[in-house]
Amino acid sequence: MxxxxxxxxxxxxxxxxxxxxxxxxxxxxxxxxxxxxxxxxxxxxxxxxxxxxxxxxxxxxxxxxxxxxxxxxxxxxxxxxxxxxxxxxxxxxxxxxxxxxxxxxxxxxxxxxxxxxxxxxxxxxxxxxxxxxxxxxxxxxxxxxxxxxxxxxxxxxxRPVSIIHRVAEQGFEVLNLVYPAPLAKHEEGSPPHHRLGEPARIVAHLASSAIILAVDVKALTARAQRADGIIELSARIGDFVSQRQPLFRLHGGAAAVPDHDLRRTVAFGRERTIEQDPTFAFRVIVDIASKALSKAINDPTTAVLAIDQLHRLLRSVGRRQLGNEYIRDAEGCLRVVLPTPDWEDFVQLTCREIRIYGTENLQIARRLRAMIENLDAVLPETRKPALRLERDLLDRMIEKVYLLPEDAALARIADTQGLGGSAEKQHLARCRGDSGEFER
Known part of the structure; x- marks a missing residue:
């Protein structure tokens, strides 16, 4: 099989x-x-x-x-x-x-x-x-x-808190699988981008349109090494691939690898799963928060619980080496290019929709700010620009949503409980940190 x-x-x-x-x-x-x-x-x-x-x-x-x-x-x-x-x-x-x-x-x-x-x-x-x-x-x-x-x-x-916590724990498992290495203190920005040039051959997806669920990276690496070439996956895990859409781009000797050997290394399905998809756990929790913020349900406290778990996950992601899309063999030669989410992808997925749907609620505005300020304080410098952009967008959204200056000032106070925690100095908790590499 x-x-x-x-x-x-x-x-x-x-x-x-x-x-x-x-x-x-x-x-x-x-x-x-x-x-x-x-x-x-x-x-x-x-x-x-x-x-x-x-x-x-x-x-x-x-x-x-x-x-x-x-x-x-x-x-x-x-x-x-x-x-x-x-x-x-x-x-x-x-x-x-x-x-x-x-x-x-x-x-x-x-x-x-x-x-x-x-x-x-x-x-x-x-x-x-x-x-x-x-x-x-x-x-x-x-x-x-x-x-x-x-x-x-x-x-x-x-209970919503149990469901959200279970999804977050599954998210930690896939993060450990996809991004096992900690972020080096001397890292400056993202790893260099490799220019592969035009592919020698393109392999299309011939089966029914579906979503990429998982990829056998070890098998692809071994095949590329034997053929002395580079195999590039055209879409990343979680992407929808239509029929006859390019699936692989083959460079160098990898052009000799048979199509059926390559297609056997990719699993497709109708719905995304968490096993190898590092952003899907974020996606599920954000969906829960978005639905809780809808006018039909109107449950901002559940959205705060969702932000709690997103905070844990994003803090863990920020301390990991995310440049894993370039996979090398034991001799250090590039063999497989597998697109993976970068830091900006995780930050935008975590913050944007919740900010758009929930800024008008004091709990969400304050809890979202507390998360951003905490991460800005404890994560390395290379992670801070994306966080500060989200904080700026939150401030600009607050200016448009709140008509009364008193409400706008209250919405700008970081509060890990949303509304009801300690006063303006609540954001000082960002200095806590933890002793481990990855928070769980």
Missing amino acids: SWNKLYALRSYLRSSLWIVPFFALVLQQILFRTALVLEEWTTWVPRWPLGTEGTVAAMQAIISLALSFIVFTFGSLLVAIQIASGQLTPRIIATTLLRDNVIRFTVGLFIFTLLFAIGVISRVNTSAPSFIVWFSGILGVASLAAFLYFIDYSARLL
């Missing part, structure tokens, strides 16, 4: 709710039949205290409970997904909710318990081993406990 198909399969398995319940079904069949075969090895298990009728009644109760749990779980999950996607963003369905292992394994436990209890009932009249009956009873109690825990867990999971 090619790399892109294997990646698509893994991504599908991670975001599919039915996979764990299906394997629970298979596991139940294996375990139940194994227990029947090894019946003579379980004679140490105490005798089941109920008779045939009592056992049947107990198993029927477990079956009823398991069925009720399954129906309630799927029903409430569908409703919760609709509400959460409507109030937050639809992008949390695939990135957060369907990938939650607690939900998947809880449903798997219910399926396992249901089938096990059915198997016990079918063998009560043929003297089912005590081990199986006891185990089924334990599963019933475990399912009840899991259901009670699941209700509490779901209520906490669907």
Whole structure:
């Protein structure tokens, strides 16, 4: 199986709710039949205290409970997904909710318990081993406990702060993958741009139009090294690529690399994912903030919570070496050019839309300023021009939005709580910093 198909399969398995319940079904069949075969090895298990009728009644109760749990779980999950996607963003369905292992394994436990209890009932009249009956009873109690825990867990999971924090943690994971190196103190600006000239050959995207989800960089580097050339990806991860649009630009000996070998290194899909896309976590959180600031929802406090996590992410990005689009082999020769977002991309994605939608709200104007001033104080000098531009744009927006000078003056005060924190000296917290390289 090619790399892109294997990646698509893994991504599908991670975001599919039915996979764990299906394997629970298979596991139940294996375990139940194994227990029947090894019946003579379980004679140490105490005798089941109920008779045939009592056992049947107990198993029927477990079956009823398991069925009720399954129906309630799927029903409430569908409703919760609709509400959460409507109030937050639809992008949390695939990135957060369907990938939650607690939900998947809880449903798997219910399926396992249901089938096990059915198997016990079918063998009560043929003297089912005590081990199986006891185990089924334990599963019933475990399912009840899991259901009670699941209700509490779901209520906490669907809170906006929980969703935003989970997306931010996924963002940190992809940042560690794409930008693992810290920013050198002696760095002066961006790495030099390599002029590659006209490509020897261009490889177009022939499949259906889709979004680039991931790229097998190691395979591309190895192929370029063997061919003694340079492979340039024409679009970056997260970009929409239409049919017959240029996908690769081949330089030097890389022109001899077969087209199908190159296309196998790129995974496509209908919707962006976070695995290799460093800006998508920012995009999801900004979408949540933008929707919270809409007139229909009008929830600026949720937008403040979103800025909190964007602050963490942007602070971490500012301390990383972002010039990773030029990938070299072990000998230091340039082999792959993979476009990646730069610092200005991250800053604009974080600030622009929230500023446009939320400047008229005091909480957003103050919290956005607190983030910008904190980052301006703790990040290296090369990161500050983009931040200061955003602060200037925020000031100019405040001048146009607020008619009363008192409100405009209040909106210019940095406040990490939005509105209600300490007074004008709130921005002095920017000097805090932390001792690690990357804030998490």
